[in-house]
Amino acid sequence: MCYSVSRSVAVDLMSYNTMYFMLMWVRTAPALPLVFLLMIHGVSSDDWGVSYSPSHICALKDSTVIMNCSYSYPTGHQIKNVFWTKESVKGIIMLLDLSNDPEYSQRLQYLGDQQQNCTVRLSHVTLNDSHEYYFRFITDHPDGKWLGHPGVTLTVTDEFDLQVESPERVTEGDSVRLTCKSSCTLTDRATFIWSRNSQPLTERRDRNNELLLQSVRREDAGRYSCAVHGHHHISPDVHLNVMYPPKSVSVSISPSGVIVEGDSVTLSCSSDSNPPALNFSWFKGGTIVGSGRIYSISKISSDDSGEYKCKTINEHGEKYSDAVTLNVMYPPRSVSVLMSGSGVIVEGDSVTLSCSSDSNPPALNFSWFKENETSAVGSGQSFSALQSGRFYCQAHNQHGSQRSDAVTVTVHRGLGWHVWLGITVACVGLFIIIIIIIILYTIQKKRINCRSAAHDYENDDPRAGTYTALELKSRSPDLYNTLTTVHPRPAVLQSGSSEYENLHSKTPR
Structure with a gap:
């Protein structure tokens, strides 16, 4: 029977023919109020009912469908019979037990009981199973027959749409749940397959x-x-947007090759972040020097050399890049000459001149020139000047060259160093000879003084002296004569005094 009502309706059918007649009449007659129908059967709907969950089911062909159902009735009644039925013709309920229908008997299984549960399972559904299904129960009360209307609408299809539901934005570290939904409620244990960027997960x-x-x-x-x-069937792609702070921050230098003073240089900061970083800061050493993703230096100078790094920030965090070194090349400058001494030398000597400069890379090529002369007079960082004049050096590297101011070297004519050396050696030798003479003279004088002192001692002792004189004379006439000469006889002896005679007579023979 087809009813234009939205709640369960009690149906008490006397016979199939009567039911059919009533159904046909209901289809052609104006709709009767539900209260009128209930009054006819003398049944109150407050204690009677059937509910389905869900009330609309979409199933895939060849899948299994479970129709969840529960029912209620007044206390004191006893269930006599329960079964599921369907509308055989649109709008007509035949009230046939589907378990007795050959088309359903092998596929329909009642999972409920005769108390409250009326769940049923229908397996291997076909496209022809698309109907509205009802549960009917009969009690021991004469008017206690109930049909759950409206029933469960089952749609069987082999075409359906899938859609992925996911959060629009997630942050790194969050837990994320993605749901695959179908336009057809899949009640069987279908296996879902997930893919990311077309690769299975x-x-x-x-x-x-x-x-x-x-x-x-x-x-x-x-x-x-x-x-x-x-x-x-495959669902349309859904993009999962994962937010995270800056990562992999790096700095690139353009031009990437050798940078020479006067060039224009651009430093670019890049990072991996989501959302993209919009806040950039530039540092040279520990000092901030600029902002923005690009830091440009026009007409770069050597003062711009150093280590640079950038810092990027987004709403989820910040990160510094590794430092990069900016090495600015430049030609020699501040070239100067350092002279050892005053620059005044004597002819034959030389003065050493040294050349220094500030350059990057350091100058390795030096040339020496004398003013008013076009040809170089020397090379190397040091130069020995042998003549008077004004000299300057020129320092070179691969980026250029620069000359120094000139310095004056004056050479005086005169004895050369070798002559002065000879004179010095001669003077030193003469001084040494004089010293030796003085030493020898001093030694000789000391010897003479010692001898004089010995003679004086002998003369002071008459006995010792007389004996010695006599003894010496007897042995050596020459020595005697010498002593006689050194010690002349006293006048009294020469006159032949008796004392002399006695002395002479005692002289040994």
Whole structure:
């Protein structure tokens, strides 16, 4: 029977023919109020009812459908019979038990009881199973017959749409759940297949149609889709946007080759972040020197040499890049000559001149010139000047050259150094000879003084002296004569005094 009402209706049918007649009449007659129908059967709907969950089911062809159902009736009644039925013709309920229908008998299984549960399972559904299904129960009361209307609408299809639901934005570290939904409510245990960027995924699923990403990473960002195993349907891609702070911050230098003073140089800062970093700061050493993703230096100078780094910031954090070194090349400058001594020398001597400069890379090529002369007079960082004049050096590297101011070297004519050396050696030798003479003279004088002192001692002792004189004379006439000469006889002896005679007579023979 077809009713234009929205709640369960009690139907008490006397016979199939009577029911058919009533159905036909209801189809052609104006709709009667529900209260009138209930009054006819003397049944109150307050204690009677059937509910379905869900009331609309979409199933895939060849799948299994479970129609969840529960019913209620007044206390004191006893269930005599329960069964499921369907509308055979649109708008006409035939009230046939589907378990007795050959088309359903092998596929329909009643899972309920005769108290409250009226759940049923229909397997291997076909496109012809698309109907509205009802549960009917009969009690021991004469008027206690009830049909759950409206019933469960089942739609069987082999075409359906899939769609992935995911958060629009997630932050790195969050847990993310993606759900695959179908335009057809899939009640069977269908196996869902997940893909990211068209590559199958094997992540754990809390439910069959849900994909769980725990502690999501930036690598998890991408295009996600789902499908049902055994079916060719694939959902449209849904982009998962993972937010994270700046990572992999780096600095690039343009031009990338050798940078020479006067060039224009651009430093660019790049980072991996989501959303993209919009705040950039530039540092030279520990001092901030600029802002923006690009830092430009026009007509760069050597003062701009140093280590540079950038800092990027987005709403999720900040990060510094590694430092890069900016090495500015420049030609020699501040070239000067250092002269050893005053620059005044004697002819034959030389003065050493040294050349110094500030350059990058350091100058390795030096040339020496004398003013008013076009040809170089020397090379190397040091130069020995042998003649008077004004000299200057010129320093070179691969980026240029610069000359120094000239210095004056004066050479005086005169004895050369070798002559002065000879004179010096002669003077030193003469001084040494004089010293030796003085020493020898001193030694000789000391010897003479010692001898004189000995003679004086002998003369002071008459006995010792007389004996010695006599003894010496007897042995050596010459020595006697010498002593006689050194010690002349006293006048009294020469006159032939008796004392002399006695002395002479005692002289040994």
